[in-house]
Amino acid sequence: MSATALFGQLLLGLINGSFYAMLSLGLAIIFGLLAIVNAAQGAFYMLGAFIAWMLFQYLGIGYWASFVLAPLAVAIIGMILERTLIRRVYNLDHLYGLLLTLGLFQIIQGMFVHWYGTSGQPYDYPDILTGGHNLGFMFLPTYRAWVVVASLIFCFGTWYAIEKTRLGAYLRAATENPTLVRAFGINVPMLVTLAFGGGVALAGLAGVLAAPIYQVNPLMGGNILTTVFAVVVVGGFGSILGAIVTGLALGVLEGFSKVFYPEASNMVIFAVMIVVLMIKPAGLFGRER
Amino acid sequence: MLEIAGLHGFYGESHVLHGVDLSVRAGEVVTIVGRNGAGKTTTLRAVMGILQKRSGSIRVMGTETIKLPPERVARLGVGYVPEERGIFASLNVTENLMLPPTLAPGGMTTEEIYRLFPNLKDRAKSQGSKLTGGEQQMLAIARVLRTGAKFLLLDEPTEGLAPVIVQQIGRVLETIKERNLTVLLVEQNFRFAARVSDRHYVMESGKIIDAIGRSEIAGKMERLEEYLGV
């Protein structure tokens, strides 16, 4: 096998891994504050890609503007859903949150399948990121390099914002004891809405980044959701950094298996999940709850 | 500063406060004493807005707060030190200290706080989960002093602490009085309360059953001991 193929697959694995990382990072933030596993996370990923595609298709708005607008739109949609529907299940068993967001997932995905069918829509690279560089051992397409860099920046930016800033301190404190944080004069319900918006915006952003690599397909959210769930089970919900590392590592591992044993590439993450569950049921970075 | 009239409070189905009336004037330190389960902590939680099922009237600095959420009550300039201290385990000491937003000008500066609580400075980078009970209590008080809150709700600040630390907290309360802050204190340790308070309310079964001024304490000591079942 050629080194080019190997590194190409590894790069693609790294890209997928950064999408897993962004989605599971968003899930972890939302889970921390709302104690809800947001099953609609996959739908928000798909929405990010589709909004970018629609902005171009219907309004002629290009990639760079969509890079900002699409995650923002996803965040707004998410926050509206949080305010109107999801908020109502906070005091119920956590499974109801999962079921409710699963319902929302079905609605969102179902509407797009109904309107656009299940065949993908192409979305072009931005001009400035076409082409690539020959690194000697592999050909590096510029856009793919950009995706890796951009997602790493956003992942670690999110980590920094949560661990090192004042807003992040509010978030961590509210995860522990929301009532007391309110008693200090902080509007926690608003914080929760914003965190939900931020968490789904990460998925939306991953969707925009993914749009030119994969086609924009209404089913893309469902496909990634199960994998991301497996990533979350492997990593546990304990730490932000854990979510990022697990996502990236499993993506790369998946890339590797595509080179050596392509038939099993879909299975490898689930296999890892099973092994981890047998050894460390709470996940690699998780705390037993 | 605080006027409570006919306050009723509920935990789920159970009726906990049965018409509490009390008032605290600006600059006073007022203590609520009473046995376990009398409703002292619940009263503070009701004032703070944490207890959501409540009725009657609570006026904080002239504003009716019976329908306000906790964050709005806090914004009026109320600082809350809960019974369980509420130190965030995942935040370090500095982060815990800096967490509550500034509510009004005139709060203590970080230097002033470190002068008052020297051991907090030594432990600035420690995680909240690593502190001793005394340090947690110091930090819980320190962080509301920073915010410029004019009215403090302190829930059993001496509970479970060594006498040396209780003395230290006594000195902190004196500093608080010197700064002319108003305090509503819930306390089981009556000797501590008697030292720092201007007045006392005695609570039993969700009601205020007696009020004792500072000058009357000596004469009413016997009655108080009876109330508290000491």
Add this chain to the structure above:
Amino acid sequence: MALEIGELSASAAKTRGIDWLGLAVGIAILVVAPFLIYPVFLIKLLCMALFACAFNLMIGGGGLLSFGHAAFFGGGAYIAAETAKNFGFPFEFALLAGVASATFLGFLFGVIAIRRQGLFFAMITLALAQAVYFLALRLPFTHSEDGIQAVPRGWLFGVVDLKDNFAMYYVTAAIFLAGYLLVARVWKSPFGQVLRAIKDNQPRMISLGYPVDRYKLMNFVLSAALSGLAGSLKAMGLGLATLTDVDFTTSIAVVLMVLLGGMGTLLGPVVGAIISVSMDDYLAGIGIPVPVVIGVIFVVIILVFRRGIVGEVVHYWRKWQARKPATRA
């Protein structure tokens, strides 16, 4: 804070014996139905109802919500179809093979997932089922997108020709009824009572010395086996096993049926299955996207009537019963 389940099951457990009148009405309906409604549609409906009962066994009994039950349903369907079509297994052995494979899968899933609860259990079962889906996509005998088609129904015990839709229907109805009664029986058994106690207070049962995980695992495996039976029966009755059977949407569909009818009620899953299968059929005819409707139903149930149809009826009936003596006095 708990799931609103088990309302009826608790009382059903108290009443000893079988509700003979209810059973007679049920059998009468099963006997008459194929003269009014197309039997093949009824076969599908009963298979889904049995599947829902199997799923309900787990959530009502153990309080565990699985998102991966399609693996057992579809796994059973594939094995039954394969053994009947290509190994020449007779009807009843094909069913047995399907059930056995689902039981095995259920055991594997259970061993891996049973130590986690709630949200994580749901996510793990979903991920495991997805792994089974990929297997079905890749393995040669499942024929990927085409599935296994034109599965011969064969003869029951070599005597009854199941090519006849009525014969096939009555066999399906009998198996469904047996499955339903089995669930009811398990519920009333000491085993079922231990499961309910675990659901209510797991730490207490552990401290009492019950092997909690083993109880939950047994229940899970039983639920998987019954799901496999439903899937095998469907594969034989409709003559095909496809990727849809192991798909995530099938896992969701069964959650919906049970949620709609009422989690933990005996009759709820049947009611949910009837409504859900009829709705699918109707909606497919007029071109409204089914997933959207399913999603809307999910949202409405969770926000408005979490007990499900049967659960709500029982709840209000109880309330009304409780109030009646007071109004009389």
